Amino acid sequence: MSKIRRIRDFQHTFSFSSQEQQFNVFHDRFLKSDLGRIYRAVPWDGMVSALGLKEAKKGPKAIFSPRGKVALMFLKHYADCSDRKLVEGLNGNLDWQFFCGIYIGTDRLENFKIVSEIRSELGGKLDIDALQKVLYGHWSPHMEGMNAVTMDATCYESHMRYPTNVKLLWECTDWLQRLLKKVCRENKSAMPRSKYLKWKKRYVSYSKMRRKTKKKRQALTRALLLLTEKFSLELDRWEKEYGLSFTVDQYVRRAAAKKAHAQQHALFHHGVRPEGRIVSLDRPYVRPIVRGKEKKPVEFGAKVHKFQVGGIGFIEHLSFDAFHEGIRFRKTVLDVQGLTRTKVKIVGADAIYATNKNRKFATGNGIGTDFKRKGRAGKHEGHRKKLAAAITKERAARLEGSFGNDKEHYGLKRIHARTKATEILWIFFGIHTANALEIGRRMAKARLAKAA
Structure with missing residues (x-):
């Protein structure tokens, strides 16, 4: 092994183009690392085949090959960092580039969302x-x-965030109000009257309270149930009378908001504990898992x-x-x-x-x-x-x-x-x-x- 030296001592003579000239040297060094051990241990062809990944025959050539897409998912968890930092590291780390089967050279990957796009593609094919x-x-x-x-x-x-009934109802109310506001603005119509701003201030005040009393919680819950129902019915009326169409995500969220409202209404007014309780409007598929741990x-x-x-x-x-x-x-x-x-x-x-x-x-x-x-x-x-x-x-x-x-x-x-x-x-x-x-x-x- 050659002696490690500081770049500033020979910065006028060091050539970064040696990455191409001494490919085998750098690749052998990569295989000796933990990332290289993962690289040797993964059956790449079998995984690509099981996922049904193929090179696109039409259009521009993708940056990552089918094998590179699978490698990027392994690298994501090996590095244990965000998508943005993963792409930043990939730009400057030659070992990471070897692992993913790409050579960036003097170029740079700027779009860090490519990681989430690949994750979404593979998520639909996972068996x-x-x-x-x-x-x-x-x-x-x-x-x-x-x-x-x-x-x-x-x-x-x-x-x-840790879910509570008040937080969930506020998420539903706030999102439905913003969607209704957008619909009214696009159709040049006035927003229906509501006490949304009043209860928004009260929710903010309630959130800042260290001791949340039962009286205030019940008043806020009752108001949010009414507001959620009002905004949901208004959207249903606009859709029925004016033939409006929404995106798939908006339909899914509206359905989740209606289900959450029905569950919370039954719990608040009748004490009926919901089955399949929704705890997040953003992730309606998540359920509370009782583990019984002390902390x-x-x-x-x-x-x-x-x-x-x-x-x-x-x-x-x-x-x-x-x-x-x-x-x-x-x-x-x-x-x-x-x-x-x-x-x-x-x-x-x-x-x-x-x-x-x-x-x-x-x-x-x-x-x-x-x-x-x-x-x-x-x-x-x-x-x-x-x-x-x-x-x-x-x-x-x-x-x-x-x-x-x-x-x-x-x-x-x-x-x-x-x-x-x-x-x-x-x-x-x-x-x-x-x-x-x-x-x-x-x-x-x-x-x-x-x-x-």
């Missing part, structure tokens, strides 16, 4: 099961212990049930609606056996899975678990306790540890995507970027051992 089969097929030679599986669920939260009893985002084989995690089920992970024990075991073509002999899962039905299934199929024993101790109780302790340690250290690793280092602490499809894509690539780095390190270790 989690098909892609995970491709990944497993490529990674399986570097995985051990296929007959042992651990499983658990976690919530990957969406990036949104965070309720989370808002996608609940993901994962299983881990050979230290590599895969998504078994993903839903924005709450579900009980205990009922997915049998299906997870069968899915693992279908994926690995190996009979599962050991399963690690926490106490929520230890139902009589799951115990019966595990016993009937000769599967060892770390469930707490019921009834009398058998003659092999000492052996059973050692096995259960080893399984619990593996699950707590590796599977639950991967949840924190994904959230802290691979962009899954808060999901900043704006649609349901792109949120699912975000979670998928965040999880498998961590997996790809682990497999890449195993591959590098095997190459060193073989060379020695």
